[in-house]
Amino acid sequence: MAVNEKERELVQQRELPFPRELVWKAMTDPEHVNQWWGPDGFRNEGVSMDFRVGGAWTFEMVGPDGTRYPNRSVFKEITPPSRLVFDIGDGQRMLFEATVTLQETGSGTLITLRQLYPSRESRDDMVDKYGALEGGKQHLAKLEAYVKSNLINNLIL
Numbered sequence: 001m002a003v004n005e006k007e008r009e010l011v012q013q014r015e016l017p018f019p020r021e022l023v024w025k026a027m028t029d030p031e032h033v034n035q036w037w038g039p040d041g042f043r044n045e046g047v048s049m050d051f052r053v054g055g056a057w058t059f060e061m062v063g064p065d066g067t068r069y070p071n072r073s074v075f076k077e078i079t080p081p082s083r084l085v086f087d088i089g090d091g092q093r094m095l096f097e098a099t100v101t102l103q104e105t106g107s108g109t110l111i112t113l114r115q116l117y118p119s120r121e122s123r124d125d126m127v128d129k130y131g132a133l134e135g136g137k138q139h140l141a142k143l144e145a146y147v148k149s150n151l152i153n154n155l156i157l
Contacts, residue, residue, distance in 0.1 A: 008123055010115040010132060014140040017108040018147050024081035024102055026147050034059070036146035039135040053078055058091070073098075094118075095126070111140060 016023055026032045030049040037044055041064035049057040053075055061069040070091045077085035084100040099114040113136060117123035126132040 005116060007120040008117045010117070010123055010127065010136070012113045012133070012136040012140065013110060014144070015105060015108055015110045016144050016147065018152060020102045020104050020109040021081045022147060022151055023109045023111065026143060026151055027100065028084065032146070032151070035150070036142045037139070038142070039138040040142070051075065051078070095122070113140070
């Protein structure tokens, strides 16, 4: 019996008070995305990003305690400046499909992050063992802080 997608997904949203094109740039330009990507206290090392459909983004996310988490994403859809779809894995297996949508609002940009896992159990494991819900909130807060402090004053599009 097929599992309903709703049972396999994790969705988070945050509205940022910035133009959609600026948020897109912060999320897709390697110069910027690797400055803020990840939960609080994490940093990225060994970054390589081939930003095109079929291209890969690889790096090691290093936790506050020094634990290294290999990451390998493959871009499946790139629709500037509104939609990005990519598989996220650890180099050995695909963990989930991520879909990012950027929707213009009257006061900025609504970001929707959707993670679709292979099973309800794998989603629950990521939430329970790895704090995916809190990590996602921190991730979006870091994006907002980065755009505010590094891009909004320059308005480099």
